[in-house]
Amino acid sequence: MEERRKKNTGNPSWRERINFNTKVAVFLVLFSILFYVLIPYQIEKPKLFMGRALMGMKPTLFPRLTMIGLLGLSIWYFLHSFKLEEKNLFGELDRKSLTRIGVTFAIMVAYALLLEPLGFVFSSALTGGVLTFYLGNRNIFILFVVIIIIPLVIFFIFTRALHVSLPEGLLEYLLFRD
Numbered sequence: 001m002e003e004r005r006k007k008n009t010g011n012p013s014w015r016e017r018i019n020f021n022t023k024v025a026v027f028l029v030l031f032s033i034l035f036y037v038l039i040p041y042q043i044e045k046p047k048l049f050m051g052r053a054l055m056g057m058k059p060t061l062f063p064r065l066t067m068i069g070l071l072g073l074s075i076w077y078f079l080h081s082f083k084l085e086e087k088n089l090f091g092e093l094d095r096k097s098l099t100r101i102g103v104t105f106a107i108m109v110a111y112a113l114l115l116e117p118l119g120f121v122f123s124s125a126l127t128g129g130v131l132t133f134y135l136g137n138r139n140i141f142i143l144f145v146v147i148i149i150i151p152l153v154i155f156f157i158f159t160r161a162l163h164v165s166l167p168e169g170l171l172e173y174l175l176f177r178d
Helices: 003-007 020-042 059-080 095-118 120-133 140-161 170-176
Strands: none
Touching: 020 059, 095 120, 120 140
16 A cells, blocks of 8 residues: 555645645634634623613624634635645744744733723724834834724724624723713
């Protein structure tokens, strides 16, 4: 059997075609399925007013749509990963690159922790500004767009047009104080 495989070098077995991309795709498929199932347990139920929900959509809609999209893309990635002949370059990263990855991860963890107390707009502005500056952008216009315009536009689209509640934090205090 080994001889037959060696003779037929034009068609490697499926085990020989498994690469880094295939493993990442399998991880993403499992991740999306797991989080699709866990989403209802992680999102707070909407408040009821006189027996009716204050929002038009369920709060689980967008996270579930995201996981369905991730699942579809992960399956596509898995099917195409067998054709890819790329080398895993993560092992060749230098110290500076690994530091950037670690700092970016830490900033994103801080964003998740600050989302509730500061609110979506302020925590997104802070995170976007810090990441943009840390990763090398010094253009004032780009910083302005990332820090002010994008978080406000996203906030108003989700809260006003889509009726999805986002943490207001300091924004609620500044806009709605008596």
